[in-house]
Amino acid sequence: MAAVLLVDDDVELAEMLGDYLAQDGFVVTTLHDGLSGAEAALSGQYAIAVLDVMMPGLSGVEVLRRIRAVSAMPVLMLTAKGDDMDRIVGLELGADDYVPKPCQPRELAARLRAILRRSAPSAEPSSAPMVVGELCIRPEQRLAEWAGVAVELTSTEFNLLEVLARNAGRPVSKSDLSEQALGRALVRFDRSIDVHLSSIRHKLGTLPDGRSCIQTVYRQGYQLIRS
């Protein structure tokens, strides 16, 4: 079963969440400080890392930054409820999703499963490479290329791009994107999709006329331009 690394400075809480997740079929390791958390995350033993944002010493955001410097492993952030800054910063740095704290352990488990399911290479037969303009997506290898050069995407970013590519030339609504790529319904005022897409735009090249290949369609969502 999936190995989960849980990093939270609240020892009791980490213990309880670990207990819950273990019962739910995950193999959980809990750590209580950012430094050892970052080290463990980069050891390659874990399928996903859950990071608490508020930690003394090395904060969750800093741990995420260290992880993202070398690895695209799935990362879920535990953020304080109502603290949009943490959330946006986390997503911008490449977190796959976040769960506001205090959270139901059930929800945490569901999000973990959603991310893990999405980041696993898809076994569908229809996963032939998709080519849209300069962009080429290989779902079976979870690889994206722009003009023949591989693009480093986090698993959530890859999922979003894949959904857009499947619907290239048509706008995809944010709620569809959320359901298909993030595995959960869109919540009001949730800016995750926008942040992820802005990050994808930065990673992909531009069209010959200088525009980004992903366009915002007013009130409808996003569209990958089929050139």
Add this chain to the structure above:
Amino acid sequence: MGRLFWKLFLFIWLGQVAAIVGTGAFFWFEHQQSPMRADWPPPPPPQLGEHRPLPPEFDRSGRPHHPPPPDGNRPGGPLPIFPLIAGLIASLFCAAGVAWYFAKPIRHLRNAFATAAEGNLDTRVGSAMDGRRDELADLGEDFDRMTERLQALMAAQKRLLHDVSHEMRSPLARLQAAIGLARQQPGRLDDSLARIEREGERMNGLIGELLTLSRLEAGVSGPLEKLEVGELLAGIVEDARFEGAAGQVGVDFAASPGLFVQANPELLHRAIENVVRNGLRFSPAGTSLQIGAKLEADGLIHLHIADQGVGLPAAELEAIFTPFYRGRNLATGDGYGLGLAIARQVIATVNGKIAAKMKADGSPGLLIEIVLPAAD
């Protein structure tokens, strides 16, 4: 230009006009009385600072070679119309200048107050008062001090609110996790319920401490009594010895007899207990906590509570008295993070002082010094 400017302007100008008219009338009248002196050189200009432009014109007007008045009733020569007008104009500028000089800083202040009232406490008037050294400039400085202080207080309140919500969230998160566990593993229901109970108590404790702190900050200190410090400390030490025994921490206690303070017994007990508990918490096993009280030469009672733990970096000595402050490398422990903040407030209500220091002999550990005024 505001109303104040026009008022000042009008009053100053009217005053000047009255002075001009009065002086003019006096000389004109005098001239009428003694036409014989008309050939004499003009009298020295009147020494009235405000009427600088006035005298020459006025004097010139008094000369006798002017045509005699057409009107028989006014034999002393014509009214000095031209100098009067010149004087009026000059006084107009003078009055405008003076009025502007006073109205301008007041307008600045007013604007500053208006922006401050709208909630923008970044406003400062100091720069607008450049070069002024009078009561208005002092007022501006006071305003700046006030906004600065308000800003600091508001920032502290905001931080407290933020910290409180964060502190409340941790037990809530554990509460939710415990509930989740209870649902998932009904077999361990008792365990989960005990946890839920504990977290509930913890939140209750935290709220209690917060209320105490806010009451103290509002200046509610309860009835004061004359207390014997040694007696008060002895009770706390007894509890501390009991608590410390579990962690093999001893307590050394020495207090001079006959030290009295005027304080609320419950609050002072709590304040000192908080400090002692804090000391115990950071005492490694096998060490001892030293508690002492004596009257120093400055006539104040000095209490010392010194542990032999790792101590604190100098930069954090002051910060430990702020609510929810936790040393960077310390485990969160089981406190609420409010103990020392409450202690400081209590000590402040009896005009005492509390400070964290490094030990004078350089040995490791933290020394908390409480200075209390002695009661007669």
